[in-house]
Amino acid sequence: MFVLARLAFWVSWWSLTLPLVVLVRRLRHGRARPTWGYLYELFATWMLNAEWANRWLPLPTARALIDGLGMLSPFGQYAFAGHADGPVPATWHGRADGPVLLYLHGGAFLLGSTSAYRDSLAHISRASQMRVLAPDYRLAPEHPPPAQLEDALATYRWLLEQVPADQIFVAGDSAGGNLTACLLIALRDNGEPLPAGACLISPWVDLREQAIDSPWDYVPPDLHEMYSMRYAGEGADLADPKLSPVEAELSGLPPLLVMVGGAERLRDCGRVFADRATKAGVAVAFDEVPDQVHAWPLFAAFLPEARRSLMRMGEFARDCVHKEELRKAG
Numbered sequence: 135m136f137v138l139a140r141l142a143f144w145v146s147w148w149s150l151t152l153p154l155v156v157l158v159r160r161l162r163h164g165r166a167r168p169t170w171g172y173l174y175e176l177f178a179t180w181m182l183n184a185e186w187a188n189r190w191l192p193l194p195t196a197r198a199l200i201d202g203l204g205m206l207s208p209f210g211q212y213a214f215a216g217h218a219d220g221p222v223p224a225t226w227h228g229r230a231d232g233p234v235l236l237y238l239h240g241g242a243f244l245l246g247s248t249s250a251y252r253d254s255l256a257h258i259s260r261a262s263q264m265r266v267l268a269p270d271y272r273l274a275p276e277h278p279p280p281a282q283l284e285d286a287l288a289t290y291r292w293l294l295e296q297v298p299a300d301q302i303f304v305a306g307d308s309a310g311g312n313l314t315a316c317l318l319i320a321l322r323d324n325g326e327p328l329p330a331g332a333c334l335i336s337p338w339v340d341l342r343e344q345a346i347d348s349p350w351d352y353v354p355p356d357l358h359e360m361y362s363m364r365y366a367g368e369g370a371d372l373a374d375p376k377l378s379p380v381e382a383e384l385s386g387l388p389p390l391l392v393m394v395g396g397a398e399r400l401r402d403c404g405r406v407f408a409d410r411a412t413k414a415g416v417a418v419a420f421d422e423v424p425d426q427v428h429a430w431p432l433f434a435a436f437l438p439e440a441r442r443s444l445m446r447m448g449e450f451a452r453d454c455v456h457k458e459e460l461r462k463a464g
Contacts, residue, residue, distance in 0.1 A: 213256030234267055350427065
């Protein structure tokens, strides 16, 4: 009850005062970032404070809160198309036929779910013009790695029973970007069919990575201490390519779109991965979008910048699937 009381106080206090705090700050000091309008700065400030609040919330409470917020979107509810009957709990979103976008959610492998992402998944389906399949892979620390990769592989293999590989596109943000890379590498190493392409949004592909100094990003500066050990376990070798795919052999992967925000702490994490994949002969499109915070495309409900980035991802996904269709026809 004490935790819930503190949470209620925090939410009510910030909801009432934060708009005024941000307005006064902008009047006195100007924009926090060159391209930020008032609403974006309000959003970034709210997220920054919400992430700090997660430090004292018990993990089950944080999960329940995030899931509850994700269920509030009427658009997300409208696009929800039902539960999949595969080996891993998963949900369908958007269109009922055609190519499939397999989406792996973020949350540092500790948080997140298809409920939390329902609105984002609806926007991803609309932007890509594809139906979206999103698995609720097992979370740490209750389920240490490689449980997450096992669930992603099981979901992909189940999907292959219904859809050709060249009609599948894979995407994920943050920890889901890590999992997307690990999935592609595992499929390649196993000699299994690869998807037409993939997108990594703000990917956390190096668990050793010390985040760059970016005071306006809501990802905490001590990401390594907070999340890496809770996911991988004490004493784990964070240079292991199965944990940090930036250290893996990256040749032979399908076309990749790597998207990072210019104001996010994990910016260089995605940049290094894109550079190494390019040097390994992978076709990589790298987008660094100025002044965007971590995983900004997920907030398409109220950020025009997020909607533009999702449209970019959707165009890339459709191009990958279409090129595979032309290649087979030729």
